[in-house]
Amino acid sequence: MPYFDAASSLPPHPVARQALLAALDDGWADPARPHREGRRARMLLDAARETAAEAVGCRPDELTFTPSGTHAVHAGIAGALAGRARAGRHLLVSAVEHSAVLHAATAHRDAGGTAAEVGVDRGGRVAPADVAAALAAAPGGTGLVCVQAANHEVGTRQPVAEIAEVCRAAGVPLLVDAAQSLPWGPEPGAWSLLAASAHKWGGPGGVGLLAVRKGVRFAPARPADERESGRAPGFENIPAVVAAAASLRAFRAEAEAEAARLSELVERMRARVPELVGDTEVVGDPVHRLPHVVTFSCLHVDGEALLHALAVAGFAVSSGSSCTSSTLTPSHVLRAMGVLSEGNVRVSLPPGTTSEDVDRFLAVLPDAVAGVRAQLLPPGAADGPAADPADTADGGAAAFTVDSLGKRCPVPVIELAAHLTRVRVGGVITVLADDAAARLDIPAWCAMRGQEYLGEAPHEGGPGTAYRVRRAA
Amino acid sequence: MPYFDAASSLPPHPVARQALLAALDDGWADPARPHREGRRARMLLDAARETAAEAVGCRPDELTFTPSGTHAVHAGIAGALAGRARAGRHLLVSAVEHSAVLHAATAHRDAGGTAAEVGVDRGGRVAPADVAAALAAAPGGTGLVCVQAANHEVGTRQPVAEIAEVCRAAGVPLLVDAAQSLPWGPEPGAWSLLAASAHKWGGPGGVGLLAVRKGVRFAPARPADERESGRAPGFENIPAVVAAAASLRAFRAEAEAEAARLSELVERMRARVPELVGDTEVVGDPVHRLPHVVTFSCLHVDGEALLHALAVAGFAVSSGSSCTSSTLTPSHVLRAMGVLSEGNVRVSLPPGTTSEDVDRFLAVLPDAVAGVRAQLLPPGAADGPAADPADTADGGAAAFTVDSLGKRCPVPVIELAAHLTRVRVGGVITVLADDAAARLDIPAWCAMRGQEYLGEAPHEGGPGTAYRVRRAA
Numbered sequence: 001m002p003y004f005d006a007a008s009s010l011p012p013h014p015v016a017r018q019a020l021l022a023a024l025d026d027g028w029a030d031p032a033r034p035h036r037e038g039r040r041a042r043m044l045l046d047a048a049r050e051t052a053a054e055a056v057g058c059r060p061d062e063l064t065f066t067p068s069g070t071h072a073v074h075a076g077i078a079g080a081l082a083g084r085a086r087a088g089r090h091l092l093v094s095a096v097e098h099s100a101v102l103h104a105a106t107a108h109r110d111a112g113g114t115a116a117e118v119g120v121d122r123g124g125r126v127a128p129a130d131v132a133a134a135l136a137a138a139p140g141g142t143g144l145v146c147v148q149a150a151n152h153e154v155g156t157r158q159p160v161a162e163i164a165e166v167c168r169a170a171g172v173p174l175l176v177d178a179a180q181s182l183p184w185g186p187e188p189g190a191w192s193l194l195a196a197s198a199h200k201w202g203g204p205g206g207v208g209l210l211a212v213r214k215g216v217r218f219a220p221a222r223p224a225d226e227r228e229s230g231r232a233p234g235f236e237n238i239p240a241v242v243a244a245a246a247s248l249r250a251f252r253a254e255a256e257a258e259a260a261r262l263s264e265l266v267e268r269m270r271a272r273v274p275e276l277v278g279d280t281e282v283v284g285d286p287v288h289r290l291p292h293v294v295t296f297s298c299l300h301v302d303g304e305a306l307l308h309a310l311a312v313a314g315f316a317v318s319s320g321s322s323c324t325s326s327t328l329t330p331s332h333v334l335r336a337m338g339v340l341s342e343g344n345v346r347v348s349l350p351p352g353t354t355s356e357d358v359d360r361f362l363a364v365l366p367d368a369v370a371g372v373r374a375q376l377l378p379p380g381a382a383d384g385p386a387a388d389p390a391d392t393a394d395g396g397a398a399a400f401t402v403d404s405l406g407k408r409c410p411v412p413v414i415e416l417a418a419h420l421t422r423v424r425v426g427g428v429i430t431v432l433a434d435d436a437a438a439r440l441d442i443p444a445w446c447a448m449r450g451q452e453y454l455g456e457a458p459h460e461g462g463p464g465t466a467y468r469v470r471r472a473a
Numbered sequence: 474m475p476y477f478d479a480a481s482s483l484p485p486h487p488v489a490r491q492a493l494l495a496a497l498d499d500g501w502a503d504p505a506r507p508h509r510e511g512r513r514a515r516m517l518l519d520a521a522r523e524t525a526a527e528a529v530g531c532r533p534d535e536l537t538f539t540p541s542g543t544h545a546v547h548a549g550i551a552g553a554l555a556g557r558a559r560a561g562r563h564l565l566v567s568a569v570e571h572s573a574v575l576h577a578a579t580a581h582r583d584a585g586g587t588a589a590e591v592g593v594d595r596g597g598r599v600a601p602a603d604v605a606a607a608l609a610a611a612p613g614g615t616g617l618v619c620v621q622a623a624n625h626e627v628g629t630r631q632p633v634a635e636i637a638e639v640c641r642a643a644g645v646p647l648l649v650d651a652a653q654s655l656p657w658g659p660e661p662g663a664w665s666l667l668a669a670s671a672h673k674w675g676g677p678g679g680v681g682l683l684a685v686r687k688g689v690r691f692a693p694a695r696p697a698d699e700r701e702s703g704r705a706p707g708f709e710n711i712p713a714v715v716a717a718a719a720s721l722r723a724f725r726a727e728a729e730a731e732a733a734r735l736s737e738l739v740e741r742m743r744a745r746v747p748e749l750v751g752d753t754e755v756v757g758d759p760v761h762r763l764p765h766v767v768t769f770s771c772l773h774v775d776g777e778a779l780l781h782a783l784a785v786a787g788f789a790v791s792s793g794s795s796c797t798s799s800t801l802t803p804s805h806v807l808r809a810m811g812v813l814s815e816g817n818v819r820v821s822l823p824p825g826t827t828s829e830d831v832d833r834f835l836a837v838l839p840d841a842v843a844g845v846r847a848q849l850l851p852p853g854a855a856d857g858p859a860a861d862p863a864d865t866a867d868g869g870a871a872a873f874t875v876d877s878l879g880k881r882c883p884v885p886v887i888e889l890a891a892h893l894t895r896v897r898v899g900g901v902i903t904v905l906a907d908d909a910a911a912r913l914d915i916p917a918w919c920a921m922r923g924q925e926y927l928g929e930a931p932h933e934g935g936p937g938t939a940y941r942v943r944r945a946a
Binding site: 001003005008009010011012017020021024025027028029030033034035036037038067068069070071074100103104106107110111197199204205206207208222223224225233234235236237238239240307308311316317318 | 474476478481482483484485490493494497498500501502503506507508509510511540541542543544547573576577579580583584670672677678679680681695696697698706707708709710711712713780781784789790791
């Protein structure tokens, strides 16, 4: 039963397991103590730090082990901003950062700072020129820029080295969230801080990395603690740290060959999915990509139902659809890219995934999507002209309003498709909806169907939003 | 080679090792994911939470796993204070709390709040009436009281249930740092929050517990994160959490018998150490104690040198002497108790310590102390009347000043002892010192020697402090 949610967490690498076991006997004492047991623990911790620093491409004394990648991001952002509080209280982040970064930005705003997002193109990529422009337009000085190395939902890699140059020229440090990319290789470029997370490469949970280059101003968060240069409070889990470092090195030893192999499988999926499943949009930059992530969205599909159907077929995948989220809003990443969020599926292949695993997935996907669509769609509703008497090119009304209030994704888009032919070509159909996904998915549907999206406005005299579409064909 | 630093960290309990291994296969996925792997991880996490909650004596939904005991303390204090920000910004802590609590108090002060310490008696115990008085005297409202269940340096247990009553009557929540006591039993009384740390009972590092009783106002720290009720950000290390819960239950199964056995060994040490080693003060409450901790201080001994001598003899112990600390100040716990800090040794026995281990320690201790004293003391200097011509009861000067500036603990006290007889009985000897330990150890020496401590004053016209002692005999 293939597990295709590698970007969420990987099972322990065999080397992680071995290292963990080996370090249990010597890694339990307090490494700050001068006695024999403490010194043994310290030696393990020091050796792990050297191993991890080599993999990151930094000096051991620049590297801190943290209790998670989230903690590394939070501590890195807070520390860099506090260290440069005099230079500026403005924080610049890309619009597709991990929620850990966005939550840190919110906390910074709540504490009186300012923060802004740099947008991305339809592939999810940040333009270095946009970073430069945002730095130039920033109110007061900018304390920190955060750009992820590669996106966790769509696999798009960012031009980190170029963005680092822009930041260097502006004298602003750059924090790179390398959670998804670090297993595959060190992050090039003159970044200032870097964060990563061990369970993304088959290391244990509970271990993050935070690298802070020498010369970067950094004020550790309070309350103070003497461990890990004051950047991660609390007693270290040294066996886990040892396992994290050892498994990163082991993952890297296989990374180049595995990346080439998985990239081929991903390319196959990116090409085949739209052929096998109608009305599907493959998302993410086609060239600048992680080797193991492929993401697509399926029109007229409830993402949660599709996840369930794939799980029944034996495939564990992930989704950025709003219907799978407790927040009822579609993924901010898909939103920032402006792509369809309905029926969104992220497939992330663990090392060792075979060609046969991928073929089996491609074999079950069409039926899984068709089954989910059949539950939602009236027969023929979204697939072609309905048998409505108004359905002629010049017949039908000049305007029609669909009330989808209170209906959740993907129903508003399904109702839009079902009722489009009630208006004549050139006529305007208005969808009233209060589901957050409609804002993203109605324009995306128009682009996929060649219809003209006219925009949105508050629903006059009522709740929700009115989305207007001109029938083009 | 006995390891007598159990209060710092314990080697992994066999059950912790087994549970860790057993959970590696099923505990690596994201427990927030709906797929099979995620659900398996979630089941392990839920079961661990139930086990730990039972041991704590709270409901599972009141218990959060944190990345460390320090994190539990920091998050608990910050969350409770933020949740009651309208009720009051004053924080009350005992003077002998762990540094994690004191650092959180400092951070609270730096953020504009107020904080005060409740003192302890010479045994290290907080009087509930003192907490009541401090609450009554607090400026504005008090947001939180923090009192540890048992002290990590001297083993003194606090009257937590009584203090909880005082707090309840005042309508102020009580946070109990149970890091040292939780392995031995649940903490009774109506506490509001409780923090603990797994490596203190043979669980792995990287796992703390934070219990927050229903009804306690609590605002999680920012940045926000959806895991662990928002109280501990980042991906959980589930195998470590499982190991922590299982080993707590296993430790508890042996705790009653082991506590009785270790208490006897500790009582033997508390009785024998002063008999075997002259000028030694056993510290900590003689009755209200942890079963496995004994602490004593040795006059005219450099704590670091004694630790080293004991390590050479094969015993790993700890010390609160300033000379073993990077901060050059003696332990704040010993300072709050007003006891001698020179030559301080904390012996904390792990489960399984044998009577023979303790006897061996008692056998090597006198020579270890004597060896260290011999390095520092001129022959006979501190042990009896010096062969100084001025040494007669009515001879000698009326006043004499010893310049110990620039000399570190325990030298100022040694020089005071060596020169005391330069003044006649009733005369005053003044010691000039700039070592922080002198403030604690000169009065403690006077109490041990039956001399009259007159107090301290700034050294007029020079650096350091002038400590004045009247020769009584």
